[in-house]
Amino acid sequence: MSQRIVIVGAGQAGAQAVATLRAEGFTGDITMIGDEPFPPYQRPPLSKAYLMGTLERARLFLKPETFYRESGCDLVLGTSVRSIDRKSKVVELGDGRTLPYDLLLLATGTRVRRIRCPGADLPGVHYLRGIEDVDGLNAVFHPGRRLCVVGGGYIGLEVAAVAVKHGLDVTVFEALDRVMARAVSQPVSAFFDHVHRAAGVKLLLNTGVEAFEGSGKLEAVRAAGTIYPADIALVGIGVIPNMELAREAGLPCEDGIVVDQNCRTADPAIFAAGDCTWHIGREGACLRLESVENAIDQAKHAAYAMVGTPRIYSEVPWFWSDQYDLKLQIAGLARRTDQIVLRGDAAQRKFAAFHLRNGAVAAVESVNAASEYLVGRKLIAGGARVDAAKLADASVPMKSIG
Amino acid sequence: MPKIRYIEPNGMERDVDVPVGWSVMEGAVKNLVPGIDADCGGACACATCHVYVEPEWLDKIPPKQDMEETMLDFAQDVKPNSRLSCQIQVTAELDGMVIRTPKEQH
Numbered sequence: 001m002s003q004r005i006v007i008v009g010a011g012q013a014g015a016q017a018v019a020t021l022r023a024e025g026f027t028g029d030i031t032m033i034g035d036e037p038f039p040p041y042q043r044p045p046l047s048k049a050y051l052m053g054t055l056e057r058a059r060l061f062l063k064p065e066t067f068y069r070e071s072g073c074d075l076v077l078g079t080s081v082r083s084i085d086r087k088s089k090v091v092e093l094g095d096g097r098t099l100p101y102d103l104l105l106l107a108t109g110t111r112v113r114r115i116r117c118p119g120a121d122l123p124g125v126h127y128l129r130g131i132e133d134v135d136g137l138n139a140v141f142h143p144g145r146r147l148c149v150v151g152g153g154y155i156g157l158e159v160a161a162v163a164v165k166h167g168l169d170v171t172v173f174e175a176l177d178r179v180m181a182r183a184v185s186q187p188v189s190a191f192f193d194h195v196h197r198a199a200g201v202k203l204l205l206n207t208g209v210e211a212f213e214g215s216g217k218l219e220a221v222r223a224a225g226t227i228y229p230a231d232i233a234l235v236g237i238g239v240i241p242n243m244e245l246a247r248e249a250g251l252p253c254e255d256g257i258v259v260d261q262n263c264r265t266a267d268p269a270i271f272a273a274g275d276c277t278w279h280i281g282r283e284g285a286c287l288r289l290e291s292v293e294n295a296i297d298q299a300k301h302a303a304y305a306m307v308g309t310p311r312i313y314s315e316v317p318w319f320w321s322d323q324y325d326l327k328l329q330i331a332g333l334a335r336r337t338d339q340i341v342l343r344g345d346a347a348q349r350k351f352a353a354f355h356l357r358n359g360a361v362a363a364v365e366s367v368n369a370a371s372e373y374l375v376g377r378k379l380i381a382g383g384a385r386v387d388a389a390k391l392a393d394a395s396v397p398m399k400s401i402g
Numbered sequence: 403m404p405k406i407r408y409i410e411p412n413g414m415e416r417d418v419d420v421p422v423g424w425s426v427m428e429g430a431v432k433n434l435v436p437g438i439d440a441d442c443g444g445a446c447a448c449a450t451c452h453v454y455v456e457p458e459w460l461d462k463i464p465p466k467q468d469m470e471e472t473m474l475d476f477a478q479d480v481k482p483n484s485r486l487s488c489q490i491q492v493t494a495e496l497d498g499m500v501i502r503t504p505k506e507q508h
Contacts (some may be wrong), residue, residue: 042443059424062434296441320447327469329447330491370472374449399475 003028005306006099007092008081008245009107010034010252012042012295013274015062017105018073020303021338029097030073033091034123036130037078039065045293046134047158048322052166053138057131063086083303086267103306106246106257106265106272110239115150118211123217125233128155140232148221148230150209152179155236157192160201161323170201171230173223177209182238183319185334187353188365191346192323193389199324241276241288254278258287262310263302271306273298281333282314283362292317316380324348329373332363332380341391344369352376359385375402404497408435411505420492426501427451427487435438437503444488449473451487452480456500463490463499479504 005021007014014032021030034040041060049055063083068075080094112127114120126137137159141147143317147163149156163170172179178189179196196203196281204223211222212233229386241256251265252258256278263271263279274295276326281287294317301313321328326349337355352372355363360383364376375398380384390396403419404430420429430438430451439450448471455463462485465472470489474480487501 032491036404044445059428063431064434066435070434292442318448320442320445322445327445327447368469371475374473374476 005030005103005105006101006103007032007105007107008091009105009109009110009242009274009276010036010038010077011107011293012040012041012062012193013107013299014105015040016296016299017107017273017303018068018071020061020194020300020307022071024303024307024309026303026307028102030071031076032073032094033076033079033081033099034070034140034293035078035080035094036132037067038131039063039075039077041131042292043129045322046131047128047155048162049139050131050164051128051134051138051159060131071389073301081245084245084270086249086270089269102269104270105299105302105306106270106276107274107295108200108242108245108257108272108276110241110275112235113238115209115235119213119218122212122218124231125212125217125235127235128159129239133257133380137232137234141166141168144169145231146229147171148173148228148233149207149236150233151236151238152176152203152205152220153236153238154183155325156234157196158321159234160196161199161234162302164196164199164201168232171228172196172201172203173207173209173221174203174205177206179205184328184365186357187338187340187342187346187354188328188367190326191367192326195324195326195349211358217231218225228389229301239275239290241278243276246255246270254286254288258286259298261301261312261314262305263298263313264305271302273302277363279313281391282316283333283335287333289317291317291319316377318377326367327370328365328367329370330363330365330374331377332361334363334365337362339388340362341388342379343372343392354386354391356388359388361386361391371398375399378402404492404494404499405471406492406496407498407500409500409502410435410437411503412476418501422492422494424492425488426453426485426490426492426499429492430487430501430503434505438487439506440488442488446470446473446486446489449477449486452477452504452507453485454481454483454502454504455490456502457471459496459499462495477504478506478508479495 334355352366
């Protein structure tokens with residue numbers, strides 16, 4: 001068994017890899033390097049309870065400090081990795097130090113996509129990816145302030161929900177013709193569109209932001225030729241995988257670091273896990289996923305392979321979002337599907353959309369409908385054909401279907 | 403700070419100080435009590451923090467909400483005293499509460 005494992009990236013995947021490596025009996029040295037000054041923490045609450053102020057910072061951390069000590073994992077925080085020398089099996093850190101490895105795990109995650117337009121660098125234009133971003137946002141997040149959210153995706157809408165609850169005046173600009181277009185299907189978009197408007201969010205679709213204006217600090221947002229006065233802007237227009245380290249080391253990359261079904265890169269000594277990977281999905285097509293589930297499961301699979309007991313990664317992906325009192329839960333990917341079956345009543349704020357391919361469930365999107373979500377997950381994993389009429393009938397218990 | 407006693411299926415007991423306002427799940431995860439995965443971090447989205455609450459404590463904690471009830475319905479080895487530990491907030495009154503962790507979460 002290899003003796004030195006180095007993990008680049010101290011996030012959800014990195015923390016899971018440490019836990020699984022030890023659980024699987026790895027007894028060698030583990031070093032985890034993170035560029036943020038924090039040990040691994042949960043990102044999902046950042047745009048929800050942490051921004052709301054109902055979850056303090058200490059509760060974000062995935063593991064207590066004692067976990068790393070007891071696991072014999074050396075945490076190197078606030079430090080970037082400059083390069084990988086695959087031939088000598090050494091990583092070079094930003095501070096010039098070098099660390100030898102026998103096996104390397106790249107759990108480098110993503111970074112925010114920055115908007116390119118005039119005024120994008122003005123103070124008052126915020127992004128949301130890490131703890132410090134939210135602390136910066138929180139400092140100005142006061143009732144009555146005018147918040148312009150650029151991008152009607154998960155981050156933008158979760159922030160909009162918190163902001164409107166907090167008494168801010170919120171306008172969301174979405175360049176496409178519906179919200180969360182990349183993440184959910186049309187009926188679910190339409191539902192959340194309605195919910196946000198009813199809550200008092202001004203939602204502008206088909207409206208790309210052209211510029212941020214102000215002298216010395218943000219004062220307005222210009223979109224579709226109109227000026228919208230603004231105190232704060234929050235840009236949530238997606239993320240970019242951190243794969244430069246891999247690419248510069250000569251590892252194949254697409255929209256992510258290419259890995260096989262054991263989470264191994266083209267170099268047998270280097271693995272990758274989480275948001276940064278370009279991997280083979282369970283339906284055969286390659287893809288990159290941004291999710292806690294994928295970070296946890298890929299990290300587990302990388303660890304299995306690192307200790308010499310590889311298993312094939314083919315989990316059903318799942319996602320969630322909390323907006324207002326609504327829990328959106330998604331399992332599977334609604335791609336190349338040919339039928340949508342709706343169940344429940346959106347007006348009752350409890351419904352689900354099942355996406356079928358050749359009569360079998362490929363994905364489920366549920367709002368406040370946990371049985372639909374959980375049975376949906378099972379149905380996706382099982383792959384059997386379902387009776388669409390039964391599925392659509394909310395009086396037929398989900399348990400009898402799955 | 404309230405003390406919660408976590409008992410593993412093998413009988414291993416741990417008394418853990420859990421701050422008021424934290425969940426029973428957080429008390430376990432942040433103190434390395436095994437057997438609670440809590441993949442979603444407490445969002446009631448994954449049903450991997452199933453526990454058994456010792457019966458004498460059941461009436462001291464708020465009843466299950468719909469979402470928890472439904473998520474639990476699909477957990478393994480569900481008993482009348484099953485709960486999702488992320489949905490139980492620790493209060494001063496819960497000092498001494500006894501929680502048993504299940505054999506597995508799926």
